[in-house]
Amino acid sequence: xxxxxxxxxxxxxxxxxxxxxxxxxxxxxxxxxxxxxxxxxxxxxxxxxxxxxxxxxxxxxxxxxxxxxxxxxxxxxxxxxxxxxxxxxxxxxxxxxxxxxxxxxxxxxxxxxxxxxxxxxxxxxxxxxxxxxxxxxxxxxxxxxxxxxxxxxxxxxxxxxxxxxxxxxxxxxxxxxxxxxxxxxxxxxxxxxxxxxxxxxxxxxxxxxxxxxxxxxxxxxxxxxxxxxxxxxxxxxxxxxxxxxxxxxxxxxxxxxxxxxxxxxxxxxxxxxxxxxxxxxxxxxxxxxxxxxxxxxxxxxxxxxxxxxxxx
Amino acid sequence: xxxxxxxxxxxxxxxxxxxxxxxxxxxxxxxxxxxxxxxxxxxxxxxxxxxxxxxxxxxxxxxxxxxxxxxxxxxxxxxxxxxxxxxxxxxxxxxxxxxxxxxxxxxxxxxxxxxxxxxxxxxxxxxxxxxxxxxxxxxxxxxxxxxxxxxxxxxxxxxxxxxxxxxxxxxxxxxxxxxxxxxxxxxxxxxxxxxxxxxxxxxxxxxxxxxxxxxxxxxxxxxxxxxxxxxxxxxxxxxxxxxxxxxxxxxxxxxxxxxxxxxxxxxxxxxxxxxxxxxxxxxxxxxxxxxxxxxxxxxxxxxxxxxxxxxx
Numbered sequence: 070x071x072x073x074x075x076x077x078x079x080x081x082x083x084x085x086x087x088x089x090x091x092x093x094x095x096x097x098x099x100x101x102x103x104x105x106x107x108x109x110x111x112x113x114x115x116x117x118x119x120x121x122x123x124x125x126x127x128x129x130x131x132x133x134x135x136x137x138x139x140x141x142x143x144x145x146x147x148x149x150x151x152x153x154x155x156x157x158x159x160x161x162x163x164x165x166x167x168x169x170x171x172x173x174x175x176x177x178x179x180x181x182x183x184x185x186x187x188x189x190x191x192x193x194x195x196x197x198x199x200x201x202x203x204x205x206x207x208x209x210x211x212x213x214x215x216x217x218x219x220x221x222x223x224x225x226x227x228x229x230x231x232x233x234x235x236x237x238x239x240x241x242x243x244x245x246x247x248x249x250x251x252x253x254x255x256x257x258x259x260x261x262x263x264x265x266x267x268x269x270x271x272x273x274x275x276x277x278x279x280x281x282x283x284x285x286x287x288x289x290x291x292x293x294x295x296x297x298x299x300x301x302x303x304x305x306x307x308x309x310x311x312x313x314x315x316x317x318x319x320x321x322x323x324x325x326x327x328x329x330x331x332x333x334x335x336x337x338x339x340x341x342x343x344x345x346x347x348x349x350x351x352x353x354x355x356x357x358x359x360x361x362x363x364x365x366x367x368x369x370x371x372x373x374x375x376x377x378x379x380x381x
Numbered sequence: 382x383x384x385x386x387x388x389x390x391x392x393x394x395x396x397x398x399x400x401x402x403x404x405x406x407x408x409x410x411x412x413x414x415x416x417x418x419x420x421x422x423x424x425x426x427x428x429x430x431x432x433x434x435x436x437x438x439x440x441x442x443x444x445x446x447x448x449x450x451x452x453x454x455x456x457x458x459x460x461x462x463x464x465x466x467x468x469x470x471x472x473x474x475x476x477x478x479x480x481x482x483x484x485x486x487x488x489x490x491x492x493x494x495x496x497x498x499x500x501x502x503x504x505x506x507x508x509x510x511x512x513x514x515x516x517x518x519x520x521x522x523x524x525x526x527x528x529x530x531x532x533x534x535x536x537x538x539x540x541x542x543x544x545x546x547x548x549x550x551x552x553x554x555x556x557x558x559x560x561x562x563x564x565x566x567x568x569x570x571x572x573x574x575x576x577x578x579x580x581x582x583x584x585x586x587x588x589x590x591x592x593x594x595x596x597x598x599x600x601x602x603x604x605x606x607x608x609x610x611x612x613x614x615x616x617x618x619x620x621x622x623x624x625x626x627x628x629x630x631x632x633x634x635x636x637x638x639x640x641x642x643x644x645x646x647x648x649x650x651x652x653x654x655x656x657x658x659x660x661x662x663x664x665x666x667x668x669x670x671x672x673x674x675x676x677x678x679x680x681x682x683x684x685x686x687x688x689x690x691x692x693x
Contacts, residue, residue, distance in 0.1 A: 270582070270682065273689050281685040290678075362674030366602075370582065373593040377585050 070236055073098055073141035073163055075156065077105075077128070079201030080173075081147035082113045082209040084242070086124045091240035096139055097128040098160060100152070105130050107207025115209045131159035140165050143233060146172045146183075150345035153179060157186045169229050171219065173197045176345030177258045178353070180222060190226045193233060194250055195219030196257050199242070216243040220250035252306070255299040259311045262346045263291050264318060265330035266367045270374065272335050274327050279319025287363075288315055291347070294361040298350045301357045334371065338378040343371040382548055385410055385453035385475055387468065389417075389440070391513030392485075393459035394425045394521040396554065398436045403552035408451055409440040410472060412464070417442050419519025427521045443471035452477050455545060458484045458495075462657035465491060469498045481541050483531065485509045488657030489570045490665065492534060502538045505545060506562055507531030508569050511554070528555040532562035564618070567611045571623045574658045575603050576630060577642035578679045582686065584647050586639050591631025599675075600627055603659070606673040610662050613669045646683065650690040655683040 070093065074085040077099040089095045099105050105128050107114075112125035129137055141163045148156055153174075164187060171193040172179050183192055199215025217237055221230040230246065237244035247253060267278055267287060278284055289312060296306040318324065333339040344352075347364040348371075354361030382405065386397040389411040401407045411417050417440050419426075424437035441449055453475045460468050465486075476499060483505040484491045495504055511527025529549055533542040542558065549556035559565060579590050579599060590596055601624060608618040630636065645651040656664075659676040666673035 267685075271686055271689055277689060278685070281688045283681040283685040287678075287681055287685070360672075360674075362672075363678050366599075366675050366678050369595040369599055373579075373590070373595040373599070374583055376593045377583055377589060 070094070070232065071096070071140065071142045072236075073139070073144045074147065075144050075160065076100075076147035076149075076152075077108065077113070078147060079203040079209050079211075080197070080199065081145075082115065082203070083199055083201040083211050084145055084147065085126060086113055086115060086117065086122070086211070087240040087242055088236070089124055089126055091236075093236060093240065095126045096141070097126050098131060098134065098163075099128065100131055100156060101206070102130060103206040107205075111207060113209060114207055115211050117211045119212075131156060134160045135162045137162075139163060141168050144168060144170045146170060146174060146179075148174070150174055150176050150179065150342040151340060153182045154185070157183070161186060167191075169193055169226065169233070171195065171233060173217065173219070174345070175257060175261050176342055176349060177254060178345055178349035190221070190223035191229075192222035193219055193226060193230050194222055194254060195247070196250070196253050214243070216245065218245045218247045218250055218253050220247040249304075251302070251304050255295065255302075255304045255306055256311055256314065258346055258349075259292050259295050259306070260315050260318070261328070261330075262295055262350065262364070263288050263315050265328040266291075266343060266347050266371060268328045269330040269334045269341065270367065270370055272331070274325055274331075275318050276320070276324030279316070279324065284319070285316070288312055290363050291367075294354065294359075294364050295350055297359050298353045298357065298361065301353070301359060330371075334374060334378065334380065338380045340375055340380045341371055343368050347371075382406070382544065383408070383452065383454045384548075385451070385456045386459065387456050387472065388412075388459035388461075388464075389420065389425070390459060391515040391521050391523075392509070392511065393457075394427065394515070395511055395513040395523045396457055396459065397438060398425055398427060398429065398434070398523070399552040399554055400548070401436055401438055403548075405548060405552065407438045408453070409438050410443060410446065410475075411440065412443055412468060413518070414442060415518040419517075423519060425521060426519055427523050429523045431524075443468060446472045447474045449474075451475060453480050456480060456482045458482060458486060458491075460486070462486055462488050462491065462654040463652060465494045466497070469495070473498060479503075481505055481538065481545070483507065483545060485529065485531070486657070487569060487573050488654055488661065489566060490657055490661035502533070502535035503541075504534035505531055505538060505542050506534055506566060507559070508562070508565050526555070528557065530557045530559045530562055530565050532559045561616075563614070563616050567607065567616045567618055568623055568626065570658055570661075571604050571607050571618070572627050572630070573640070573642075574607055574662065574676070575600050575627050577640040578603075578655060578659050578683060580640050581642040581646045581653065582679065582682055584643070586637055586643075587630050588632070588636030591628070591636065596631070597628070600624055602675050603679075606666065606671075606676050607662055609671050610665045610669065610673065613665070613671060642683075646686060646690065646692065650692045652687055652692045653683055655680050659683075 073096045108128045112123040197217045202210040234244045348368040351365040385408045420440045424435040509529045514522040546556045660680040663677040
């Protein structure tokens, strides 16, 4: 299986290294020239659970794909949600009629973008609990354990999805074939749709948010909107369980963590991924005739704040 | 007419000075000891349209009211909305059966607090376009022109309200007896319910808010919620006119102004008056069975932020 990892940040590096170490044919594609240059020169340099390693693999910028002649059997996507469309437009030459795309990104609605580039029955969706951090071009921190849960988007994709599970198993990625990965995706989106957006807007960490008197009602209302829209897509969220799952973070080890959207918006003045979280619920809600005022207003406020801080 | 001005900040000082200069019997009550001390020693010292003046009037703290023996025919209220209840609890000795209360505060729902202390037909409500600023204890800046619009809350209060108009006319306060002051109060509340809350949450001034792509839809949605609740109270807001009225500020002289709620929340870490603006709409909406999700969420976010900045 010829695998292309699209987006070689922290998480892309992790998957590439682990799959490559297991003997798979891996190609890297990344849009950041400095990152590509560093990897091309020295490989991906990683602190891999305390051991310093360097893993060499072929690496390309999107602009180099056309003349590279590379085709992929599987493209594993680790981009920012809002880069998805523009990146796929540049690397269409990678895709042949039998190419599958695996998307493990946080958020919802990525399939709406991906199906412009690959047939629905060649889409595999999932979530991952692995973590990874990037410290500079070509340098990553890969510490701790994780899991992957995935499923073909359409029934016809099941055989290939099971092959992916086998490949991932061989690489130690702890994959699980899911019978209802959509549920897991929506459940995880509820975490991001509450904590990320609220911490970014209120400029606080997870534990501080949890200490406000408003947190429980905010969480309940937002999760209820996610659930109403999910239901219309055949996912019947257990809102009480999801609430407990989110609220548990308020007193967990990650309570002092500033979610990625806070990092994007407040710390680095970058455009956020809100359109694939609360914004996706607002958009889908509008399409289905379901009221999602909290998701809509939160998305508007995040976008307004992006403009106010000059986010790019 | 024995008049007590309750709350001697910038605006209270303006009304007190202008009414006193016109020969009225004025008593001041204020909760800030340093302010009371300064006024007792040197009077209210004002830059009054470029002329430095000092106006001496009797002044009391709320704690001194009981033994002062003072009664008021008219109490003019210039408190922070959230100080209204606790202040009136302390100065009940001012009130006799014929005492009227005139409330010119921004926001809605003050009558719900005031009617605990004075009969509804002794309530007069209004708005003012006068401005005033406080520069320190006993020191104020009173520049420019303004107007007052007022009306008795119940029909029975009309005669007294007309007397107040006469007294204010004599003091140059440009009063107007209104046949529908509730409309003006709701219309003005729409300005505060949009600009104050959004600028405070997004940490921006009025012009910056106006430049965001989200501003028009945010304003429309919030104003629609105000209008739905106002309608239930017999006020039929012209939402298109109100929108134009609010949006006009985006390019007006005050575009570079940070609204008072921004000053309270962001600059001074004070508790805001949101419960008398969007919070009042949310509360009334709930009571009347009208959905007000934007007002509710904005109020929750402001309250959460108050806690995060340690507002007092």
